[in-house]
Amino acid sequence: MGEVKKIIKKIKKNVSRKKNDRNDLRAESFEQKHSLSKLKLFIIIVNYGQADAIIKKLESIEVGASFTITGQGTGSRDIYEVIGLTDTKKQVILTIIKEENTAKIKDLLENRFKVSRAAKGVAFSIKMTSIVGVVMYRYLANMRFLKEKEEDSKNE
Numbered sequence: 207m208g209e210v211k212k213i214i215k216k217i218k219k220n221v222s223r224k225k226n227d228r229n230d231l232r233a234e235s236f237e238q239k240h241s242l243s244k245l246k247l248f249i250i251i252v253n254y255g256q257a258d259a260i261i262k263k264l265e266s267i268e269v270g271a272s273f274t275i276t277g278q279g280t281g282s283r284d285i286y287e288v289i290g291l292t293d294t295k296k297q298v299i300l301t302i303i304k305e306e307n308t309a310k311i312k313d314l315l316e317n318r319f320k321v322s323r324a325a326k327g328v329a330f331s332i333k334m335t336s337i338v339g340v341v342m343y344r345y346l347a348n349m350r351f352l353k354e355k356e357e358d359s360k361n362e
Contacts, residue, residue, distance in 0.1 A: 248300075249299070
């Protein structure tokens, strides 16, 4: 009978230790461990052939991900010819940015759009209100530039 009590005590210790280990893992969530940035979807519409140059510039501002799709203007040919545009083919750049980089990207695009008539475009952003999953956030936020909160507090 005495040995049964010892075995039961060992089992209780192991169970409580495992519960504590699980609680320790839960205590440090991703949000607690890392400095998080709000994200935006930035949409840029430019003349065909301009997207590659813009994406190269965006890479210098820590964008998370950029995707390019081809589009077509919807106005009639007559209107385009009157205003001097013959090609209605466009490129649409969808890029994920950190909210704090919005001003940098606006400045970058304003400077790019001043280069020539061919470099004109339209840009706007949409707030991303939710992202499901830590892995997806890490990808979109370009995690190589995120720092843990402890490192941030040491630097301040």
